[in-house]
Amino acid sequence: VWGFFDEVAVQLGDNYETLRLVSDKIKRIQQKGYTNIKIILNKKSQKDIQTITRFCKDLYDYSFVANYFYQEKIVRLTLQTSPKIVNFFNGEWMEWFVFMKLLDFFREKQVPVACLRNLSIMFPNEDRHELDVFFLVNNTTPLCIECKTGEFRKDIEKYSILRKRLKLDETQFLMCVIGLSEKQTQGLSSMYDVTFVNEKNFLQQVEKSLSHTD
Structure with a gap:
């Protein structure tokens, strides 16, 4: 049972350019140890205001925030202090987003998969690692995706070695970094031994990778 983590994550990921205003502010206020947020929307379009207020209302309905109030283009939120909610906005939402979008993708393609989030692995020398999202496609092809919503550059070498x-082939190990441009994903992929993608193009890359294994 996943609760509402999957639904909120997909809503956030699908509308990230608009909703990052909310998620970034929640993350920043959480890190400071505060619980009250004010988001001013007077410079936003009607469409963006509708998307943001619907998202904030859903956060309240699903108990991701303790209180929600909207009046005169100002959103006020009272944050939850539950570690699960804090971790979600601190980056776990991205893992949920990628996981659920891949599940839907393979379901539509009618491709059999086995999958896990936060898969713990141990090497023969007892080194331990955790993989954010792992899929075994058609019982034969592994696919690993590491998800990053913040600084990622310091981890590139670690993931290259992993x-x-x-x-795994380079196309089977993806670093999905939120907000990277298409040009950045292409440039970084050519520079390093992993494949870089963003929240918009990771499914295209997965489809491309799988077509090469058919």
């Missing part, structure tokens, strides 16, 4: 230790 991919080699797992004996």
